[in-house]
Amino acid sequence: MRKIGKAFYTVGFVLVFVLLGSPFSWAQSNVSVEASLSQTTIYTGERVSLSIEISGNFNNVSRPELPQFENFRLLSDNPSTSRSYSYVNGQSTVSYTYSYYLIAQKKGEYQLPPVSVSIDGETYATDSIPVNVIDQDDSATSGDSSGQPDIFLKLEVSDKKPVTGQQVITDVILYFRDGLEVNSYQPVPGWKAEGFWKEELENTGRPRAESTVLNGIRYRKARLLQFSLFPTKSGELEISPYKIVVAVRSARSGNDPFSSFFSGFGSNQREVELSSDPITVDVQPLSPTDDATYIGAVGNFDISRSISTNNALVGESIEIKTRVRGSGNIPLISKPNYDLPEGLEIYEPQENTRLNRRNSTISGSKSFTDVIIARSPGNYTIPAKTVSYFNPSRAQHITTTLEPLTFSIDENPEAIAASGNSGEIPVSPITGLASWIVISPNPADLLEIWWFWPGLIIPLLIVGFAYWRKSYAEKMQTDTAFARSVKASDKAQQRLKKAIEISEQGDIKQAYNLLQKAITGFISDRLNMPEAGLSNQDYIEALKEQDIEENLVKNVRMLLEKCATISYAPNTTHAYLKSHVGLAESTLEKLQKVL
Template identity: 30%
Template sequence: SLSILNGVMEQSYSFRWVYQPLQEGAAQLGSTSVIVGGKVFETEKIDISVVPQSQRPPRAARQSTRRLDPFSSLFRSPFDSVEPVEDAPPDPTDLFIRAIPSDRSVVQNEQVTIEYQLFFREGVQLRQSRLTDSWDAEGFWREELEVETRPIPQIVIENGKRYNKIVLKRAAVFPTRTGTLTVDSLRIESEAVFPFRSSDPFQLFSLRSSYRPVKLASPAVTIESTPLPPDAPASFTGAVGSYQLKTQIDRTILDVGGSIQFIVTISGTGNLATLDAPDFSPPTAFELYDPQISTRLTRSGRRLSGSKSFTYVMVPRANGTFVLPGVEFSHYDPASGVYRSERSNPIEVIVTGTAPTPLAATATTNGLPVDDVAPPIDDAGRWVSVSQTSLHESPWVYGSLLLPMLLLGLTLIYQRHQNRLVADVRYARKRRANPLAKKHLRKAKLLLDSGTKIEYFGELERAVLGFLGNRLNIAERGLTRSQLISQLAEAGVDETLRRRVQTLLELCDRGRFVAGTFEKDDLEKAFEEAASLIVESDLALGKLS
């Protein structure tokens, strides 16, 4: 087969220089020398006459070494062997792929759009084109952009020649680290037919297929990723692009024990998939649950855009008038080269109704309840002897007397629990650690069964991080892996368990970037390890506390 890589036809060891004339007239290419096996080989000088494009002579076909019979195909017997006719190989400039990045020097996490264009000369026909291997971009977060599935070739002029051009692929890549990064070549295999160049004029009417296999590859794309500028705002978490912040709440008046939804929406252009939830801390009278996240991406055009929403559900545990603080979001705008911050306005919420309170009884100085003193009996009445058990000898009487005290004690314990949930954040997070972890694990199990690998690893990470954050009473968002491991060490967790936590979190990181490399067994093992770590961490932290 014929192999054409990066615009060079690979059939033998060869060196090719492409010259573009700047003006008409006579020119000369100097000789070139190479050393092979200690010997020096030198080419001859070449005289060239540069003429206008309209006067360009037709390219001579490659001549066969055998004697040609122009009428042989008319009188050939069907039992005669057919000798192949040697056609001139296609020029590498007849068919090639070009990779065009939108920029070659960006800051970390800034979007670069790479477009792969296929150029082919008039008369070249293609069929059965396909990718030969997986296109990779190590060091980048990548998102596919939409292209036409049945494109119509566009006629363009390149170096004075007419070409048909179609867009093969368009992708948005975001460098996740600094340095010089490389995007692999896009490689395809196809079958092509080139303009017929046989020396036999009657071969034009032959039914033999003239398609031949070809391999094409675009040049690799090198991108320089530079660090972000210093002095970033405190609320900056790595977002790069152009974004807008919007907040809304479903209601501002509710009863104690009801629920409200506070929605934070970030929209714009950039890597929306990796945006972290903004920091939101309502008053302690509200019980806050982890946000529900939804992402909508627009892949049409040359830029990745869309929106990402974080829905916080809160339940008030006390009445009164409260102010929900504004949410601040910061991002780096590469177009202007500055950090930009937006902050939403505070929202006033009115909570009505009453929270559960302990039952209270007002007693007299003698210890008897008010309004429960019977008047003196002035009539002895008529006494009747009965054979029933005496009242003071019945156990049900004492049980009924103890029942109000028992109910009062349970009410006091429940109220103390509710008050502690509002006032003691550490206690509240510890109490909800296990239910939230089980919730995330159930969701991860559903994602595992549906084969959604990237969201599965994200949910698995939230289950472990959320559990450890609640048990340790730390904000797990924004913590680095080393800081989290240090917190576990300070809490007295043994080194073996800490290493297992770190290994699982690193596995989740890899799973979100290269989810395609994980099999079903790997996903199930990761799920079992996460569940085991939550149980063992709970036991370890419970013993230490």
């Protein structure tokens, strides 16, 4: 049996590769080598299966070369093998799976080392696999298995402190204990994630259950659904509970790690509605940036700009396409604003968004198409534009400069023919000398013009002064007492001057007579007394009534007496008179101040 089987295997192998593999041997081989563990969290002493799956288009493959496993014991060097063949769209694929069993010997977190395989003379290596080995005794004492539910739903987010607009991958994970089998599930509609823009991601395969240990209890977990959530504002946002209805039944044996997640229907089947706990996400605001360049994109993007043609005719449309490609909040990206030159008709821009919901992320592209039409011939340049987006993985704004676009527009012969009859503007350009004026950007306020206030105030002052002069002149003409009082001093001065002149001519008596008239005239003019018929005593009395200082009155009396008695003084000289005139001048000056 063994020989026959071996011969049959060899013949079959050769036939398959001769018939199917050889005609396509020129095709580029697409080989993948993957290692997986049946469980990544296991107890000490527990057996775990290591599978190495080799698939692709190849001819010769060697048995995997196992490395030295520390803290694990290999049960047997001879693996159990399985193989399969497929032929899809004219391409054949062979798949080999080698399975080994390992026993965990010591608790701890380890990396299972890569396994290498030689395929068609080339060596391939698997990735290392993280394994967590826990002590069964420790977990039994620390875990409170009595409070743990048999089945529950949980939301798991990729980042609990994202920034506004960042893509947060949210997994809806079902945990269920060994012994339970989930037949089907149905999401309860109406799940809302307020404060987020959400997109459901596509799961290409059926959910796969993995083994895990929670609080000392072995669970199997399966990701049922996956969403991309994009926070639209900063602050603490709550992702509301997600609900599903699952059909479960108790299985007789749950130890087989490779049993199907969706088992067949059984007699113990029942439907259970499960709800996850809400999750609070602390959304951080974006770091400040130049609003003019930021286009609202958060993620990892490639931004480019292109023009449909560099040469067109007047009236022909030109498209400027701006494309943003990458992963992130693609639908929320806004169009950069360009400074378009004058003379262009600009039409409503078109937007086109393509989203790819596979590979556990939202990726794709968004394009903006500006349609412009030039109205006149010439060379046009759309200047360079700087745009920026936020990259959460680098935690910084990334700035990209879009190169300037130039295009030339030629006259459209058809348009010229059509507009030939419309006529030219009846004005020619002025190409000679022009008379220039410099205009002030801010016209002055009328109240701030320098001549405004003087122009108003000066006439008012002139009116005031003129009115005063007019009133004075009128009073001088109509009020005799006022006129005498005003003129008294001048009159007295003239008389005193005359007295000196006469004295110089030798007529001393007449000079004293004038001196007396000067004094009495001054007093009578200032006090509005009769000009004649009064004695010296009357003047003295009048002065006393005015409460004049006694010394002044005494001087006046002395001078008047001197004038009256001078006829009896034969030796009076000119110098003597001059001294009296001087005294009279000073006395009258003082009197003028008090009368």
